[in-house]
Amino acid sequence: MSRISILGAGAWGTALAISLARRGGHRLTLWAHSPALTEQLQDAGENLTYLPGYILPMDVVITSDLPAAIFEADILVCVVPSQHVREVFSHIAPLLTREQIILSASKGMEESSFLRMSQVIASVCDNPFAVLSGPSFAQEVAAGIPTAIVAAAPDLRLAQVIQREFSSASMRIYTNDDVTGVELGGALKNVIALAAGVVKGLNLGHNSAAALITRGIAEITRLAVACGGRRQTLSGLSGVGDLILTCTGELSRNRSVGIELGRGRPLEDILAGMGGKVAEGVRSTKAALGLAARYGVEMPITEQMDAILHKDKKAADAIRDLMARPGRNELQ
Secondary structure, three states, rough: OEEEEEEEEOHHHHHHHHHHHHHOOEEEEEEEOHHHHHHHHHOOOEEEEEEEEEOOOOEEEEOOOHHHHHHHEEEEEEOOOOOOOOOHHHHHHHHHHOOEEEEOOOOOEOOOOOOOOHHHHOOOOOEEEEEEOOOOOHHHHHOOOOOOEEEOOOOHHHHHHHHHHHOOOOOEEEEOOOOHHHHHHHHHHHHHHHHHHHHHOOOOOHHHHHHHHHHHHHHHHHHHHHHHOOHHOOOOOHHHHHHHHHHHHHHHHHHHHHHHOOOOOOOOHHHOOOOOOOOOOHHHHHHHHHHHHHHOOOEEEEHHHHHHHHHHHHHHHHHHHHHOOOOOOOOO
């Protein structure tokens, strides 16, 4: 029986805890960042703040004591927002044993360094690691709706360990050794999802949405390949799969933020109304552009999204400028 600790009790962390408990065969701990959230989870038996309506099984241990959460765990699943990953793992690094596996399920990039989440963790912890990504709305995972995602690790045998421990009747796990491609696909799709929301908010129709998604995967792939990822990975679950879900699904936070931006609402007002929930694309946009500049990669959709988010550019002007770009070969 494996001991799995999930660090982060947002919607995705809670959904993973429910999915693993439904599968059975594990001792599970869910760490919440605050005693107040821990108490709410324990008293209500569900995550009323981030994932209401889905009951947490009684055998999931819920705590806000981080050292206690990681003690003797075989696998530590990181599901904290990207801006807190370095802080959390810097705090626990001295407490880890070399045998503990770290599984990063946070989809984002560090804004200041442009690092992927596994790179942030590796900079403070010398532990075996894998990443988990793919098309997976937390609500649907918690409900037991069939879902397919991908586990990636530099050593494919470690990805197979995650596959074995997390697979269930409702969760199908594929393996990959392209950590770079899997992580960048999961992080950068949030930026394109913001733009897809803008298209929806402007009522531009299906032609525009299809063009945006298609050219979005093109620029995600360009950057991922430049960073050492494989083109085939971006045609898979953590690339095209996650992009389609996040750009079209009604449950997508990033798409929802984009819709409101397209309608002209200020970003600050949109974020203030999210009740503490995170749209990772807002932070990942600047990091993506920083990484693209480092590798000399052109990312026009991301550039326009950054201008809308951080330079007060009107959404309609951003779309106009994208359409007015010089013609080019589709395969470049």
